[in-house]
Amino acid sequence: MEKVDGGVTFPQGFKAAGVHSGVKYRSLDLGMVYSEVPARAFVGYTTNKVKAAPVQVMMSENSEFLSAIVINSGNANALTGRRGIEDAKTMKSVAASELNVDPKEIGVMSTGLIGRFMDMHKVRYGISKAARELEAGREADASLAEAMMTTDTIKKESAVRVRLSDGTIVSIAALSKGSGMIAPHMKVVFGTTLCVVTTDAVLTEKFRKTWGEILDDTMNMATVDGDQSTNDTCALLANGKAGGKCADEDPEFVDALKKVMTDIARMLAIDGEGATKLIEVQVLGAETKEDARSAVMGILNSPLVKSAIFGADPNYGRIMMALGNSGCKFNIEDVRLTIKGGDMEVPILDSGAPVFQEERSVEVVRMAMDNKEVTIIVDLAAGNECATGWGCDLTYDYVRINAEYAT
């Protein structure tokens, strides 16, 4: 597996575009990704009961093959009733007619403000423009990335090239947006995490289960605020352009895809609204996988843990408080807690009490927490299951951004 400098158009047969439709005042706000041949699509949608119009439309109408996905930012087309559904359908049909394909082969994703109707005049114009500007290459990748962004501050893309067991070289690339309202829990038949993954590998319907598992271990383990969006959607498009044998069960391919998706999950957390630090939580020795995941998410979503890490406040008791509320099984006497940051790795607990009490030792915890990346390792000693997740600190800027979002 080789990491490459590339975006969604790096795999063969994919093109992209990003344009300014006018929904936003200045920046690019509408994009499109296109495959020269219909690509087998594996799509995960939000499990929030309030689903945005584009999610409802894709879930009910889409074919298992997609030629293109239209993506707009600035308006989530969520909480827009029947008119929203019509608007999402119109976005598909306009794109289909521009690209001369069946509307069923067009996916649609929206992100932005909830509860406002789309300005379809601008959106129609944007779709036509994007369809005419489709290109492959770094410039097209960058335009699409910008068109998808809301409060994002960094471009979230990752790409690799990998040699399969039959010798075929295939590429995988992913592009995602997402900064707030991030706690995707997408299910395959899947967050406003929008994510497009492209590959020129050959995949069949049988890959759906593996894709679900990869999403559960990557995107679904990233959280910024525990608030799952109404719009989360993650689409893997496999157009088979690289040829060779089917990659469904090729361990090299699965590993490479997992690597790309893990990169994206970490970037979502790093770029969480207002975030200054990445928090990785590893839970080991859980009785069940579900326990391990609940413990990871319980710790990552605790506002008290998040704000302590922002301030490098060595208040490790809050980690145990969050663990205790997570619903996972453990015996407090057996739990081992370790905090890592920079070159430091500090063991905290032994037999249900801190291993140290001296203020000087507590200072070591502060030093470990005073790093851009803080890792919390919890060994529950209750079984053999484990999980890893990614979140970020809770900062003044998170509050500022979200107290002023609609305005």
Add this chain to the structure above:
Amino acid sequence: MEKVDGGVTFPQGFKAAGVHSGVKYRSLDLGMVYSEVPARAFVGYTTNKVKAAPVQVMMSENSEFLSAIVINSGNANALTGRRGIEDAKTMKSVAASELNVDPKEIGVMSTGLIGRFMDMHKVRYGISKAARELEAGREADASLAEAMMTTDTIKKESAVRVRLSDGTIVSIAALSKGSGMIAPHMKVVFGTTLCVVTTDAVLTEKFRKTWGEILDDTMNMATVDGDQSTNDTCALLANGKAGGKCADEDPEFVDALKKVMTDIARMLAIDGEGATKLIEVQVLGAETKEDARSAVMGILNSPLVKSAIFGADPNYGRIMMALGNSGCKFNIEDVRLTIKGGDMEVPILDSGAPVFQEERSVEVVRMAMDNKEVTIIVDLAAGNECATGWGCDLTYDYVRINAEYAT
């Protein structure tokens, strides 16, 4: 029912004290509430799996009658292993010997930093001092209130006098502390919400179920950050000093107790760490009581909803996002959402879409949200169950307080 200006020593036969033991640098940090005759005790404890030493000790050792409760702030005696358990037991035995009662009749509550051992030299001194200074009256009430506080900024007490059906006049008073790590979910056999409720009414063991229901509708519906503490404890002490018949099923008594507990729950939310606004959420028309409660807590605990209300940002879509993640059942087309603040009552949703789209109308939502108390009413139109809960906004000060707590 008559509201009175009183504290925990207002009901007959109760005394209190608050002293400076030295655990904190300056303020009062250790208190005691005492009943002249052993009082029937109904105690709810945190359901966090990581339970502080005083909680573990009370749950395993206490009698159904209590003569006194010792309460310290500055150190939670949580995550302190076997040594913590011994320290909690010592607190009981020291108080018992000072008051000349059985240690089983002494309750113990702690709040403060997690994961540090108690300085028992100071605590012993404080308990002896408090036992000697027990008094009835407003000064004693105020000392105990101060000794319990951590990041609290207001005194949380409420008292009423009520005439029972047999003519007996009884009093009920409650005192609570709690500002952060507030999302009690205490169960009766039952958060760091510490709460002491005193009454001179006569109650029997049969009242335990009613007490549990009242806690579920009051304290357990208050949330600041969704983080349930390791120490939450709420004790009702009934010493029967008013005489008269048993008040277990007296509707006047139950209403009065519910009123006092609702007052306390609202105060916990108003005084949430960094809070500038009280948020009340009412969910009506739920299929089940559990659905109604989940919906209320889902909305109150969403950082996006909380920060929008801080900024009076009319981003009502976030309320629906939080509702959709709460797990409660509804049909989006049927849901009615109303936001109230000050004199304004603004209907938001109709048939799954906002009733207005004009920027001028959205301004009305902002005006409603720009009040010290904001009420969100959600009618699910799915059944007949309802629930009400109280929370607060997420502010810069919440982040500041919790990024610097241990230091």
